[in-house]
Amino acid sequence: MKRWMRALGLLALGAAGLFGCQDGGEEYLVSPFKATCEGVGPQTCLIGIREDTGEGTLFYEGIEGFTFRWGMLQTIRLSKVEVKDPPEDGSSVRYVLEELIESKPVPEEAIFTLMVNRNYLKGTRTSGYSLIDGTPMTCASSAVCDALEQKLGSETSPFQLYMDYPVVEGDPLIITGVP
Incomplete structure (x- = not known):
């Protein structure tokens, strides 16, 4: 019986050493x-x-x-x-x-800025835009889409997109501005 208790005690100490002392x-x-x-x-x-x-x-x-x-x-x-x-x-x-x-x-009024170039965006105004990881995006207005298409056609260096989170989780991110 004492051997069992000692073995059980050693097992408990070993388990504590393995599991209880992780960082x-x-x-x-x-x-x-x-x-x-x-x-x-x-x-x-x-x-x-x-x-x-x-x-x-x-x-x-x-x-x-x-x-x-x-x-x-x-x-x-x-x-x-x-x-x-x-x-x-x-x-x-x-x-x-x-x-x-x-x-x-995040609070409803929260916005963020995303640095992109044409390598990070897929799609067109007609098919819809998405990030390279497949995250869908939509333009807040046709003027925003016009500005985005102009940047995609002329810019090779990174540029900013002002973004808004979707109201409903899973909906596209909203491009609110292209400075």
């Missing part, structure tokens, strides 16, 4: 919009702000188990997992969601 991951505030970024090619990236340091991070490969939602401020806890033998153009770290701590919508 608990890092907390990030995930931006309610994505950034355009360059990985292997043009793409969109999640933007995370570390809760403890305020340091910003672009998540090129996303976060495993996390679902991004436009217009939602999400506080998460994640862990970093080392990738053994990563591909030449891939990350040596994989991010994994541990916990969604909080999720709240």
